[in-house]
Amino acid sequence: MAKKKTAYTCQKCGATTYKWHGQCPDCNEWNCLIETVEEAPTSQHSRFVGYAGTQSQVCSLNAVATEEQARTSCGLSELDRVLGGGLVSGSVVLIGGDPGIGKSTLLLQTVSELGLATNSAPLYITGEESPQQVSLRAQRLDLDVSRVKLLTETQIERIIQVAQKEKPRVMVVDSIQTVYTNILQSAPGGVAQVRESAAQLVRFAKQTQTMIFLVGHVTKDGALAGPRVLEHMVDTVLYFEGDSSSRFRVLRAIKNRFGAVNELGVFAMTDRGLREINNPSAIFLSRHEEAVSGSIVMVTREGTRPMLVEVQALVDESHTPNPRRVTVGLDQNRLAMLLAVLSRHGGVITHDQDVFVNIVGGVRINETAADLAVILSILSSLKNAVLAQDLVVFGEVGLAGEIRPVPNGIERLREAAKHGFKRAIVPKANLPKEAIEGIEITAVTRLIDAIHAV
Incomplete structure (x- = not known):
């Protein structure tokens, strides 16, 4: 076999040198050379050999035979x-x-x-x-x-x-x-x-x-x-x-x-x-002995699995010039955006309040379906108003105050009904054509409508 040579490649410009330098001789960047291997082919034929050792051939894509992966x-x-x-x-x-x-x-x-x-x-x-x-x-x-x-x-x-x-x-x-x-x-x-x-x-x-x-x-x-x-x-x-x-x-x-x-x-x-x-929904829901403010349940979806997750919020008067915005399991920048939407289209001011939002159970929510749940939990904590324990919500909130639909709304509602929830607030576009047994569904189009609904 041919001897393998060691070279050093710049991660900034791609230049190659056979001796290590602290500074790239081409682009003058520092500490960007890493060690790589150059392997000379044994013959001209080996340059064109496929991954498994067979010679590659050009073929039509629709002629490729497909089979179910075992x-x-x-x-x-x-x-x-x-x-x-x-x-x-x-x-x-x-x-x-x-x-x-x-x-x-x-x-x-x-x-x-x-x-x-x-x-x-x-x-x-x-x-x-x-x-x-x-x-x-x-x-x-x-x-x-x-x-x-x-x-x-x-x-x-x-x-x-x-x-x-x-x-x-x-x-x-x-x-x-x-x-x-x-x-x-x-x-x-x-x-x-x-x-x-x-x-x-x-x-x-x-x-x-x-x-x-x-x-x-x-x-x-x-x-x-x-x-x-x-x-x-x-x-x-x-x-x-x-x-x-x-x-x-x-x-x-x-x-x-x-x-x-x-x-x-x-x-x-x-x-x-x-x-x-x-049944992960059971561990991400904390059943309170008595109803508390600042808590609401939403239905998230991870891959093909709908899950019930409890969203908790705590709003308290701030004693510093810059109120705190803290999230656990949620994007902090999205919380700041939702607070601005709540102020502009809901008439609720939080510029002098510390806002803390937590997703119970350590799960992280990456989808926008949590927007409506986050806003309603913040409003519940701010007003110290207890939300119904049999209520579940989901929906994306736009910058114009509209409630936008989310994917797989029917599967989310069925999961909520299976766990005994009786009421749901969802975007109007997610309203199912046929009623789901055991759950009353309220469809909303604007943020102010969702606030009035609770």
Whole structure:
């Protein structure tokens, strides 16, 4: 094989040099050169060889034969939901999350279930923990890991060599930041090391149809550590979220080539590991013994699943020149916009009030359907007026004070009716053509109409 050469590429202008410099000699930017690998082809033919070693041919797109992707169940229905129905052969899944959130626990439970269900021997590769630590975790979780094979290794060439010998259907690498290649001289966890190691694992997965899980570290800002290209190379990116003070964990799909994005899986951390929550609406609603102001229930939608979530607001007189606007689980800039709409089109002034908004249960709302619920909860707290406990609302609020429709309104209403809610305030465009049994629906077109309705 041809010798692989090390080069340094500028991340600003793309210039390449074979010696590291603190400053790029072309664009004069500082600290922008990263180590890359140049591999000369062995022959002229190898330049035009396809990804799996076959020569590529041009064909008509509508002539390409398509077939249903066979799915392998992970043994955890919530994980299957987030993945789009299960694992696909040759797929690479990247899981990121805060330290101690439960990434290793989830994957150890997954390989245990897969080993029993598929009658195969998954390969668990750990670069951060010793075999004794992994074994102790399996015993603590009371898992049957008799079919799981364990390897403690951080060199990518050795990992692929062992995988070629063992031929596992499922492989876990915990974590990608600890893996390195001998081709590069930089330390493990660097941009070049992570990118090259991940590229070799992706290539191995596609050529052998092995299903691979990669564990990724996150930065203090919550983003996956390493180069952004890491998320582009893999097929699926999952984020494991949760509050350290809460036992509930949320698994969210950010990218999925084999299913829908923004799907949500909910787990509870117990002494026996992660337990699936099949009815997440029950945990995101706090049933008060008596009605309180500033609380209202909305129906959000994560992927294909409608969920009931409680929105809480606290409005108090501000004693500072700049009143506070604090949100937990909601975009803070959107709160400022909604307060301006409430002032202009609702006649409610909050410029001298501190406003705090919280989404109960640690879930984060990314859709605009929460606008109406946020405004009504703020109004309830400001006026100290208790809203009906059997009331549910959803709808987007525009800058002109109009109530705009949201997707899948009928599914949201059915979910609310299933949980015993008797009244609903929704946008007029979301009013169903046929009545839904057990729930009275009020349709509104303007913000002032919604305020009068409550």
